[in-house]
Amino acid sequence: MNSTAPLDRPDRFHSYTLEVLPPESRLWIDRQHQAVLVLDGDCRIAGLEILTGSEWLIMLALLADIPPFCTYEKLYAAFYGMPYEQALEELREAWNSPAWEIMMRSVRNIISRLRIKIRPLGIEISNMSETGYTFIRAGRRFMNEKEG
DSSP states (O other): OEESSOTTSOOSEEEEEOTTSOTTOEEEEETTTTEEEEEOTTSOEEEEEEOOHHHHHHHHHHHHHTTTOEEHHHHHHHHHTOOHHHHHHHHHHHTTSHHHHHHHHHHHHHHHHHHHHHGGGTEEEEEETTTEEEEEEOOHHHHHHHHO
């Protein structure tokens, strides 16, 4: 993934090249409207989604660490607005216990909602067991639903 501007800059628009998108397509984010859009090679809008505040936080965390993937700890830290080290400590203490599932439930719920929103853009969010999440190319059936 290549970015034309880092996420910590106040610029309104940022562009990303994601390997999961068709060649020549780029993912753009609009900070002012919390929007995610995909432009094709002819600079036509292939898809546009407006995100909620929570979805936006998760999307920014995913974009900051992909490729290869975004860890559970980084997503947890982004969602709850805490330092990464604190999130790492809290989740490690809870690992392999029911507390971990409870702590991650809100993050996972937001990821589920975000999956539904970005699928028409040709992007899926895939869970990497015991690691985190990554982007993959959306299946053909979802792309056909968008086109038809």
